[in-house]
Amino acid sequence: MSFDVAAVRGQFPILSQIIDGRPLHYLDNGASAQVPNAVLDAVRKYETTQRANVVRGVHALAERATEAYEDARAEVATFLSVQANEIVFTGGCTAAINLVAYSYGSLLKSGDRILLSELEHHSNIVPWQLLRSRSGIELDVLPVTEDGRIDVSALPRLLTPRTRLISLAHVSNVTGASLDVKTVVAAARAVGAKVMLDGAQRAPHGPLDLPSLGIDFYAFAGHKTYGPNGIGVLWARPELLEAMPPFHGGGSMIGRVTFAETTWAPPPRRFEAGTPPIGQAIGLGAACLWMRGIDWAAAHAHEMSLTQRVMDGLQKIDGTWLLGPASLQARYPVVSFTLEGVHTHDVAQVLDSFGVAVRAGHHCAQPLIDHFDIDGTTRISIAPYNDHGDIDALLTGVRHAAKTLR
Amino acid sequence: MSDQLYQDRIVTLAKAKTGAGKLAAPTKSARRDNPLCGDRVTIDVRLDGQGRIAEIAHQVRGCLLCQASASALSSVAVGRDAAGIAVVRHDAERAVGREAGEAAEPFAAFAPVAAHKSRQECVLLPFEALKDALS
Numbered sequence: 001m002s003f004d005v006a007a008v009r010g011q012f013p014i015l016s017q018i019i020d021g022r023p024l025h026y027l028d029n030g031a032s033a034q035v036p037n038a039v040l041d042a043v044r045k046y047e048t049t050q051r052a053n054v055v056r057g058v059h060a061l062a063e064r065a066t067e068a069y070e071d072a073r074a075e076v077a078t079f080l081s082v083q084a085n086e087i088v089f090t091g092g093c094t095a096a097i098n099l100v101a102y103s104y105g106s107l108l109k110s111g112d113r114i115l116l117s118e119l120e121h122h123s124n125i126v127p128w129q130l131l132r133s134r135s136g137i138e139l140d141v142l143p144v145t146e147d148g149r150i151d152v153s154a155l156p157r158l159l160t161p162r163t164r165l166i167s168l169a170h171v172s173n174v175t176g177a178s179l180d181v182k183t184v185v186a187a188a189r190a191v192g193a194k195v196m197l198d199g200a201q202r203a204p205h206g207p208l209d210l211p212s213l214g215i216d217f218y219a220f221a222g223h224k225t226y227g228p229n230g231i232g233v234l235w236a237r238p239e240l241l242e243a244m245p246p247f248h249g250g251g252s253m254i255g256r257v258t259f260a261e262t263t264w265a266p267p268p269r270r271f272e273a274g275t276p277p278i279g280q281a282i283g284l285g286a287a288c289l290w291m292r293g294i295d296w297a298a299a300h301a302h303e304m305s306l307t308q309r310v311m312d313g314l315q316k317i318d319g320t321w322l323l324g325p326a327s328l329q330a331r332y333p334v335v336s337f338t339l340e341g342v343h344t345h346d347v348a349q350v351l352d353s354f355g356v357a358v359r360a361g362h363h364c365a366q367p368l369i370d371h372f373d374i375d376g377t378t379r380i381s382i383a384p385y386n387d388h389g390d391i392d393a394l395l396t397g398v399r400h401a402a403k404t405l406r
Numbered sequence: 407m408s409d410q411l412y413q414d415r416i417v418t419l420a421k422a423k424t425g426a427g428k429l430a431a432p433t434k435s436a437r438r439d440n441p442l443c444g445d446r447v448t449i450d451v452r453l454d455g456q457g458r459i460a461e462i463a464h465q466v467r468g469c470l471l472c473q474a475s476a477s478a479l480s481s482v483a484v485g486r487d488a489a490g491i492a493v494v495r496h497d498a499e500r501a502v503g504r505e506a507g508e509a510a511e512p513f514a515a516f517a518p519v520a521a522h523k524s525r526q527e528c529v530l531l532p533f534e535a536l537k538d539a540l541s
Binding site: 342343344345346349350353360361362369375376404405 | 411412442443444445467468469471473522528
């Protein structure tokens with residue numbers, strides 16, 4: 001199986017930059033991925049030939065903008081194998097989860113329960129805590145295994161007849177572990193609970209077939225999926241969207257407004273109050289189209305071979321400890337590690353001097369970091385445009401940090 | 407340029423671990439977290455009758471810059487009260503480029519941090535913890 005990484009890399013202008021005299025080795029894709037020319041071109045086309053507000057205008061630019069915006073919605077839907085009217089554009093993945101926590105959450109009653117896990121990103125913890133303080137729902141927490149997976153064997157113990165929703169990371173942003181969705185969905189169905197997946201770390205690795213997963217809500221971020229910042233996606237089953245009240249009020253989301261009564265627009269508009277991030281949505285549509293043009297069988301094999309190279313290389317350095325499953329089958333290309341005697345930020349800072357961009361710290365997953373009783377991790381997150389040169393520069397930098405800082 | 411950041415003097419200060427540990431019977435203690443990076447500093451002080459530091463100890467769960475700063479601060483803290491520590495803080499602020507002027511030792515060692523705005527809080531966190539302990 002061959003994958004032309006140079007051809008993919010060549011589509012990302014930022015990657016050819018020289019910073020402080022060194023080539024850029026961008027391995028912080030889990031925080032924000034880079035954008036290909038196809039996305040830049042689509043955004044530029046909107047800004048230079050289509051820019052206007054959407055929905056309400058009748059002039060030529062407004063028509064163009066609306067068409068491009070709705071085409072983007074259709075592209076996202078195709079990427080997820082769902083219908084366009086089930087796609088809500090949001091300000092990001094966090095905004096999508098907050099939308100569900102507020103809107104679906106308003107349908108819940110005091111004493112209803114929501115099940116999360118210990119490895120969730122703060123964006124899949126805090127919105128539910130806010131809901132808890134508003135409405136008196138209860139939160140339960142699935143533990144993690146020693147190799148950094150959500151321990152689904154604890155589902156029978158933690159699910160109750162009052163569990164209304166299970167909201168979990170599809171792929172951990174710290175350990176890279178992939179969720180056993182099938183087991184979660186089967187357990188949820190047994191008690192009548194809905195399932196939401198935070199797909200922020202999964203969506204960047206190829207198209208999804210959401211109906212086959214059997215879930216109810218899915219959220220992901222544009223900027224991690226080779227698209228612009230300020231855009232995210234919520235998918236939900238149409239009957240759920242139909243039942244949910246608005247999150248934000250304003251223009252576009254209404255049926256009719258009087259001071260006596262206001263009616264809501266049908267979904268997805270009901271959840272897109274005000275002027276949406278139009279150019280960003282168009283850019284995300286282009287990113288989804290670009291991703292559908294990738295041979296993901298080959299791209300994923302490439303990403304995972306780099307992941308193996310990272311794991312093998314780190315394990316050869318004295319004092320490293322890797323989080324996450326040892327098996328490539330159970331993970332995506334996100335690798336976190338600690339280096340004994342060297343703080344994660346110092347590792348990341350040294351790597352920067354080698355032109356290597358990584359993330360260090362708690363990764364907005366403090367409960368998981370506390371679970372392992374560590375200060376944080378240094379995280380490598382890989383995209384299809386990464387190559388052996390990136391990984392070798394990383395390993396050289398880690399060896400240098402180990403040699404000079406302890 | 408990050409490669410200039412970890413100069414020998416900073417590494418030496420961190421490795422010296424001056425004042426690292428806990429006090430058996432502190433007069434006051436304070437803990438400060440940096441929510442952005444997760445660094446955590448806990449400082450214990452034993453004060454004399456005039457509010458001056460008689461003994462100081464720190465626990466740092468943080469990066470090398472934070473460790474070096476706590477070590478440097480501990481090396482000059484004894485005998486100073488809150489006002490005296492505020493004077494020393496100016497040296498740290500000068501070293502990292504937040505204030506004009508020359509920084510006195512041992513804080514002059516932190517001059518390379520001036521080029522790394524995102525890391526300056528790491529140097530200042532022990533000062534924040536000590537300020538709380540003395541307030």
